[in-house]
Amino acid sequence: MSVALPRRIFGIETEYGITCxxxxxxxxxxxxxxxxxxxxxxDKYRSNNVFLPNGGRxxxxxxxxxxxxxxxxxxxxxxxxxxxxxxxIVSQMARTAEAKLASEGITGRVFVFKNNTDSxxxxxxxxxxxxxxxxxxxxxHLDGLLPFLVTRQLFxxxxxxxxxxxxxxxxxxxxxxxxxxxxxxxxTRSRPMINTRDEPHANSDKYRRLHVISGDSNMSETAMLLxxxxxxxxxxxxxxxxxxxNLRVDNPMKAIRDVARDLSGCAxxxxxxxxxxxxxxxxxxxxxxVCSNIERFGWELTELHHQALKxxxxxxxxxxNGNLSDFDSVLxxxxxxxxxxxxxxxxxxxxxxxxxxxVELMYHELSADRGIYNLLLSQDRINRVVSNTxxxxxxxxxxxxxxxxxxxxxxxxxxxTKTSIATDWMHLKVNLPVERSVSLPDPFSATDDRVQxxxxxx
Numbered sequence: 512m513s514v515a516l517p518r519r520i521f522g523i524e525t526e527y528g529i530t531c532x533x534x535x536x537x538x539x540x541x542x543x544x545x546x547x548x549x550x551x552x553x554d555k556y557r558s559n560n561v562f563l564p565n566g567g568r569x570x571x572x573x574x575x576x577x578x579x580x581x582x583x584x585x586x587x588x589x590x591x592x593x594x595x596x597x598x599x600i601v602s603q604m605a606r607t608a609e610a611k612l613a614s615e616g617i618t619g620r621v622f623v624f625k626n627n628t629d630s631x632x633x634x635x636x637x638x639x640x641x642x643x644x645x646x647x648x649x650x651x652h653l654d655g656l657l658p659f660l661v662t663r664q665l666f667x668x669x670x671x672x673x674x675x676x677x678x679x680x681x682x683x684x685x686x687x688x689x690x691x692x693x694x695x696x697x698x699t700r701s702r703p704m705i706n707t708r709d710e711p712h713a714n715s716d717k718y719r720r721l722h723v724i725s726g727d728s729n730m731s732e733t734a735m736l737l738x739x740x741x742x743x744x745x746x747x748x749x750x751x752x753x754x755x756x757n758l759r760v761d762n763p764m765k766a767i768r769d770v771a772r773d774l775s776g777c778a779x780x781x782x783x784x785x786x787x788x789x790x791x792x793x794x795x796x797x798x799x800x801v802c803s804n805i806e807r808f809g810w811e812l813t814e815l816h817h818q819a820l821k822x823x824x825x826x827x828x829x830x831x832n833g834n835l836s837d838f839d840s841v842l843x844x845x846x847x848x849x850x851x852x853x854x855x856x857x858x859x860x861x862x863x864x865x866x867x868x869x870v871e872l873m874y875h876e877l878s879a880d881r882g883i884y885n886l887l888l889s890q891d892r893i894n895r896v897v898s899n900t901x902x903x904x905x906x907x908x909x910x911x912x913x914x915x916x917x918x919x920x921x922x923x924x925x926x927x928t929k930t931s932i933a934t935d936w937m938h939l940k941v942n943l944p945v946e947r948s949v950s951l952p953d954p955f956s957a958t959d960d961r962v963q964x965x966x967x968x969x
Contacts, residue, residue, distance in 0.1 A: 513811040517747055520642035520713075520913065520954045521590040521739055524580040525728055526572055526635035527601050527877075528624040536617045541575035544621065547608040548577060562934045564926065566909030566919045567593060569600065576635050577601050577623070582915035583936075583954045587743075587815040589910040591735055591897045596905035598625060602877040625728045626669065626875035627685035634689035634702075637728040641721040641742060642713060642954065647750055649719060653694050653705055655754035658780060659745050659797045660704055660725055661767040662790040665776050666826045667738040669727035670844030672851070672862065672871050679863035680772065681851065683844045685727045687771035693763040704763060712936040714952035721746070725767065730875060730884040731843045732896035733822070740819030744801045753804050758796065759783040774848075776830035791830040798823055815896070841894050847874050850883065916957040921966060928969040941965055 531544050539547070549559045549571055560570035566582025579597030584590035605621040612619045628634050643649055668683035682688075695703035704725035711720045723742070729735045748754055760766050761781040769778040776791040788796070801820070805812065812820065826842075829835045839849045851867055854860060860867050876882035879889070887893050909919030921939045925932045931942040939962060940948035947968075949961045 513809045516743075516810045516812055516816065517750065518585055518955065519743055519746070520640075521584045521587075521743070522581050522640040523590060523594045523597075523739075524578060524636075524638040524640070525594065525597055525625065526576045526578045526637070528626060528629055528635065528875075529575070529577065529605075530622050530624075532620045532622070534618040536612075536619065539619070544608070545571055545575040545577070547611050548604050548621070550611055551604070551607050562918060562922060563600075564909070564919050564923045565593070565596060565905060565907055566915030567597060567600075568936075569597075572635075574633070574635065577604065582909045582918070583913040584910045584915070585913050585955065586910065587736060587740055587813065587819075588897065588901070589905070589912075590739055591732055592901045592905035593910070594735060595732070595897060595902040598877050599902060599906050602879075605878065620881075622881070623877045624872065624875045625730060625877055626872070627728055628671065628689070634686065636686070636724050637726050638706075639723040639726055639739065639742065641723070641746055642711065642718050643721050643746060644750060645711075645715070645717050645719050649721070649749075650694075650707065652749050652752075652754065653707075654759045655749060655756075656745065657693055657704065657760045657763045658758050658766075658782070658788075658793050659741075660723065661760060661763055662770055662780065662793045663738070663741065664727070664767075664771060664844075665790055665794060665830060666741075666823065666842055667726060667729060667734045668771065668842075668844045669729060669734075669875075670847040670871075672868055674863075681774070681848060681862065682771040683774065684767070684771040686725055687767045690725050690764055690767055693760075704767070713954045718954075727843070728875075729843055731841065731846065731893065733841045733894050734843050736815060736819050736896050737822060737826075740816055741797075741801075741823055744805075744816065744820065745797055747810065748800050748804045751804060751808065753800065753807075755800075757782065757784045757786075775833070791827060794823075794827050795831075798827055840892055846884070846887070846893065847871065850874065912957050914951050914954045914956055917951060917959055917962045921962055924966045924969050930969040939965060941969065 529544055531539050553559055562568050568580040570578055572578040579601060581593035584593055601623050605623045608621045664684040669685050671682050671685045672679055673682045689702060690704050692703035694705045694707060696708045706722040706724055711718045726738055759782060761783050766780045770790045778790045779787045780793055781787050839845050854870050874883045879885050909915035933940040938948055938950055949965060
């Protein structure tokens with residue numbers, strides 16, 4: 512008998528890089544540029560740290576990075592649309608900032624990059640959040656996730672031109688060289704692949720939040736889908752206690768760097784039991800684990816889970832056969848690699864040329880007319896998963912099957928009635944005329960009479 516795949520909450524936090532070019536003015540500092548970028552948000556909300564009517568959170572992070580966190584999603588369609596909505600929201604902020612500069616007589620262009628490194632070698636992240644059951648002693652199972660995490664860049668890496676002591680090389684992942692720990696409660700000091708800080712933003716007796724910070728920011732919707740869907744499936748296997756105890760990486764930091772540098776997928780991953788597996792062999796093991804447990808438990812997959820599972824298997828087979836050409840318009844690192852090769856061949860450029868570095872960077876720029884990925888998308892040269900209509904809707908409306916729906920309705924009503932409120936992931940509060948608040952510890956619940964009561968009194 513078929514049963515539904517265990518329901519899960521997903522969320523993605525994306526930090527964006529920003530810069531500007533000026534024609535008649537000195538270059539703005541990052542702090543100054545951030546002020547222009549957030550000027551409309553501050554005028555509207557009196558803060559640069561806000562929850563939006565679509566249920567997501569937008570704020571200015573340390574280092575003058577705009578950051579967008581998606582609303583809570585329990586459907587893959589929603590988390591993809593929400594992440595792309597964040598790109599759209601931040602891109603529109605850049606256009607507004609340009610108009611603001613122009614109104615002050617300053618001719619400038621504001622660039623927003625959805626990547627993970629700047630020219631100074633600093634890294635900023637894309638953090639994945641997955642709700643898991645509290646009853647599972649998950650700290651005992653995290654080592655079983657690491658072989659999957661260090662090798663999944665085969666399909667969800669964003670690609671990068673990396674300066675090394677022996678010259679510039681092209682690698683699969685932007686984040687791999689910035690990971691300095693496997694599992695830790697810190698996020699910046701040691702920058703682990705998995706952060707264990709216990710902040711579920713939900714009923715802490717029932718849930719924990721798995722916070723993965725080793726992944727790249729993706730432009731490709733297919734890479735986004737694969738990143739979240741395969742992790743969801745592997746977590747279902749983990750929660751079932753079905754990841755073998757002998758799948759443990761001996762040195763995760765070395766492994767993630769080695770895998771990033773070998774575009775063939777043949778990089779060797781040393782396990783604690785003395786075995787050595789290639790990156791592709793490692794992914795094959797997790798893929799087959801997922802497939803066997805789907806059959807074992809009779810899990811019924813959504814259409815997008817089916818799509819991701821099929822693609823996952825096809826990509827593994829393509830690596831095994833040594834022919835990845837079918838994914839040159841699908842996976843970020845492959846799209847970008849073909850782009851760089853074309854420029855090299857056409858203009859006779861060396862891999863360390865400044866022009867290639869500029870091409871690589873502009874792949875991640877979010878504007879419709881300057882960003883290379885978006886130009887390829889407009890020419891129908893990139894595979895899609897969600898539609899422009901779904902993305903546009905997600906900029907305004909929250910997911911309709913989670914707690915985010917309640918938050919979105921509350922925020923929209925407060926905006927309409929000009930009511931003073933306060934909001935976080937779990938709480939909705941009316942400040943005036945009488946202070947009242949509602950706690951929402953269940954992120955799966957999209958209905959609550961108490962919230963409707965708060966709204967009716969605005």
